[in-house]
Structures are given as C-alpha cells and as structure tokens.
Amino acid sequence: MASAHQALGDARRVVVKVGSSSLTMPSGRPGKSRATGLDRTRIDLLVDALVGAVKDGRDIVLVSSGAIAAGLEPLRLGARPRDLATQQAAASVGQMLLVHAYAESFGRHGLHVGQVLLTADDLQRRTHYRNAQRNLDRLLNLGVIPIVNENDAVATDEIRFGDNDRLAALTAHLVNAGGMILLSDVDGVYDANPNRGSANLIAEITDEAMLQAVDTKGASSAGVGTGGMATKLDSARIASGAGVSVIITSMDNAADALAGRTVGTFVHKRGKRPPQRRFWLRWASVPKGYLTLDDGAVRAVVKGRKSLLPAGVTGVAGSFAAGDAIELRDLQGVAVARGLSSYDAGEIPALLGKQIADLDADHQRELIHRDDIALL
Ligand SMILES: Nc1ncnc2c1ncn2[C@@H]1O[C@H](COP(=O)(O)OP(=O)(O)O)[C@@H](O)[C@H]1O
Numbered sequence: 001m002a003s004a005h006q007a008l009g010d011a012r013r014v015v016v017k018v019g020s021s022s023l024t025m026p027s028g029r030p031g032k033s034r035a036t037g038l039d040r041t042r043i044d045l046l047v048d049a050l051v052g053a054v055k056d057g058r059d060i061v062l063v064s065s066g067a068i069a070a071g072l073e074p075l076r077l078g079a080r081p082r083d084l085a086t087q088q089a090a091a092s093v094g095q096m097l098l099v100h101a102y103a104e105s106f107g108r109h110g111l112h113v114g115q116v117l118l119t120a121d122d123l124q125r126r127t128h129y130r131n132a133q134r135n136l137d138r139l140l141n142l143g144v145i146p147i148v149n150e151n152d153a154v155a156t157d158e159i160r161f162g163d164n165d166r167l168a169a170l171t172a173h174l175v176n177a178g179g180m181i182l183l184s185d186v187d188g189v190y191d192a193n194p195n196r197g198s199a200n201l202i203a204e205i206t207d208e209a210m211l212q213a214v215d216t217k218g219a220s221s222a223g224v225g226t227g228g229m230a231t232k233l234d235s236a237r238i239a240s241g242a243g244v245s246v247i248i249t250s251m252d253n254a255a256d257a258l259a260g261r262t263v264g265t266f267v268h269k270r271g272k273r274p275p276q277r278r279f280w281l282r283w284a285s286v287p288k289g290y291l292t293l294d295d296g297a298v299r300a301v302v303k304g305r306k307s308l309l310p311a312g313v314t315g316v317a318g319s320f321a322a323g324d325a326i327e328l329r330d331l332q333g334v335a336v337a338r339g340l341s342s343y344d345a346g347e348i349p350a351l352l353g354k355q356i357a358d359l360d361a362d363h364q365r366e367l368i369h370r371d372d373i374a375l376l
C-alpha cells in the first residue's frame, strides 16, 4: 500500500519553504560562530531537487528565508541583530545575495527565477491579495520559479509575518497548491526537541490534537532561524486545514519529499480548500474592532452558520468602516469568528438590540452577512 506521503508526490503545484538554518553555514570566524554566509553547495542541492519536479511539469513556488542571515557576514555582524533597523539593513543586503545565488543556480538548468517580496499588509488587503495571486500565477504559467520572502527591508514590528513558515501556508492557499514542504535543519517533527536529548520521529500527524501536542520547547540548533518547530506546526495547521498536504523534513530529503517517498513528518490535510474570502478573513486579516454577541447570536453564527443581526449584539468597539474585518466576541470576550462589517462603527450603536423590521429602510440588513463570516 502506498504511504500517505504519496499525496505530496501527486500534488501538481507545491510550495517549498526553506529556512535560514538550511542555507547558511557557520563562517568559522573565531568567537563569531553564528556569523554566516550562504552555502552555495546546499543551494545547488536544493535547486537540483526542485528542478527535477519542474522538469516533470510541476509548479514549484519557493518561499525562502535567509535574507537577514545572508546579510550578516558582509556587514560584519556577529549574530542576528535584535533591532529592527539593523535587521532591515541586513535583509536589504542579504536578499540581493540570496536571489542572485538562486538565479545563478537555476540558471545552470536554463530556468529563470522571479523575486516576490510580500508584506503582511499585502495579504491583509483583499485587493493586494488578488494582485499577489495574479502575479504568482502568471510567473508559474511563464515557467518561472517564484521566490517568495517577506519584504523585510520595509516590514515593521507591527505589520510583519515574522516567520516564513506562516507565509508559506498563506502562499500555499494563494496559489492553490496541493502540497507544501517545510525544509529545515532537522529531518522531521520529533516528540520532543531532538537537541535536548533522545526523541522519536513522528512519521504522520493525522489531526489537530496531534499537532498541538508536540513539545517544541528549547532553542533551535542553528541560531539563525526564527521560529523553531512551533511556527512550522502552526503553518502546517493553517495549510492542512485548508486542504493542503504537508511534509516537514530536512533539505537533504527535498527530492524524496517531492517524489512522495516516506521521509520526514507527513501532516494529513483536513477538509477542502476554503473559499478565498473565508481563508483570508481567518488567517490574514487584521481586525479593526469587535462586536460583542449575546449567547443566542453566538449560537446562530457558530452553530447555525447564520448572518449576524443587530438584535443579538450588545456592544461595539474600535474604529472601522463598512467592509473592514472585525472580530465577533462572546460575552466572555472570547473571539469566535471574524467578519466583514456591513456598517461603519459609528452607525452600529443605534442599531444594537433592534429587530430588522423596526429599523428604517436604509438599515434593514444584517450587520454581517453569513458569506462574510469565518469561524475561528
Ligand atoms: N519537537 C521538535 N522536533 C523537531 N525539531 C524541534 C522540535 N522542537 C524544537 N525543534 C527545533 O526546531 C529547529 C528548526 O527550527 P528553525 O531553526 O527555526 O528552522 P528554520 O530556520 O529551518 O526555519 C530544529 O533544529 C530543532 O532544534
């Protein structure tokens, strides 16, 4: 019987994410063991694995970290900087080196790469989301390998993905990928951080409870990565919940993972690809305010999948306009859903608690239409 991993081998469009720790090498400078340079041999190894799939007619989108890490050595920075301005500077220098290295490496096979730098804001606005989608689709149709990274040079602390694992999951939905492979310096997910003692590889993760049970404590081995295993599991949760099969493994296993061989940790997809609007609302939008719902309204929205009517809303907070994303909270303050408000925040207090029939003709509609609600 074929293993579950084969689902990845069968996916026509795959997002592959590679972390800083897999692309860089210790410089060996005394006392500066964390300073790094790009490891061109490893980049060629990765590229060769990806090209194998491209030559088989599959679409590959590469989400690559490593901009900040690649900027460390040229700027003589000993370790990943903590302050934002130096991170941005390192990324500005490093991103060029990174994409240049990919362009040369794919060039050995006669293939072109296209750089796509995204900010969190690009995926938080629906119009930008569609722009990014159109560009990625066109690049793939032209036979170009898109290389995606966060636009670290302009990202600020408030509006950044921070880790590319999550960006990879959002990208997988954006391009309608069937599979996602997260490549790191560890060959899979273990039942505890393998750097802290003996641990066992988890070959398959079948549900959300298993994803949440993994022990991810302790620093990563390389020191240049950002999220460790926790962000990879978050990413796997987002992608697998949106109908994408996921493998988490090491870069050395990239070709095997793409071929559907049994390597690393396979995370089973759950459900189907959700409509773009719901996925975007749930995972990429930033709520501008919230409504407080009484118990009946929570039941209607969550269990009944109904539109939200003013009668069940007890409060409004924040400053938002019609069409903005807002949170729906229960009486205990727990967010149960996100939705796109049909009204400006200032219009809502006058509607609270009222039946639709009692409202004037301009306001005889729901606060949030059911098609504009994503449950959390
Ligand atoms: N349960 C676990 N299984 C595997 N690795 C783990 C686990 N918990 C923590 N880790 C750490 O996560 C690291 C990978 O994360 P990170 O260095 O951020 O990767 P990358 O730069 O590739 O994104 C591994 O080297 C390992 O030290």
Ligand SMILES: N[C@@H](CCC(=O)OP(=O)(O)O)C(=O)O
Residues within 6 Å of the ligand: 018, 019, 020, 021, 064, 065, 066, 067, 068, 069, 091, 149, 150, 152, 162, 163, 164, 165, 224, 225, 226, 227, 228
């Ligand atoms: N965008 C940043 C990488 C952020 C990140 O997620 O890094 P990693 O944990 O190595 O995947 C960069 O290119 O340096």
